[in-house]
Amino acid sequence: MEALENSGPELREPRVRDVGNGLKELRVSAREGIARGFFFFHTGRQIFVVHVLQKKTQKTPKTSLELSRERMKVVKRMLE
Template sequence: MMVSKPVEFRGSALEDLRAFPEAARGEAGYQLDQIQRGREPDDWKPMNAVGRGVREIRIRDAAGAFRVLYVAKFDDAVYVLHCFQKKTQKTSKTDMNLTAQRYRDLLKELGR
């Protein structure tokens, strides 16, 4: 049996996730649970522009499009870097930069 990895939220990611509408929040929780168990989320894409191994969970809901950016390549935990509602087709530079900064901070913290 696969041991479940803990999820660790970086910066304001947990508060941001809690601000999602209930259905989107529930879907994000389900997808993170899949990742914790070593499975792939249902709808994701790599975000290598942010950092190696960073992925984006894509959630579509009646209230709009929501994103959870995370990295799961480390053995100790699944790190959620950023959660936000997507307002346009393209992910904003602000969201990309914030995620990239949190990723760099995480690498420094892990000594990589």
């Protein structure tokens, strides 16, 4: 999260992947395992994290991606 906070929208692959419609995936590795965080930027550098999961398989679960997209829509509606 520190790299994301410091670099903002300039942070790119392999740390951050664009998954479409403004939703991004933050990739984090630690001794405890691998995690993914889904987030989006609002008004420049304001970051909204909508979902975090511990990675257990090679591919990100479709349900996590769908949940993240839905939560992003809800948050954006609230910000209007």
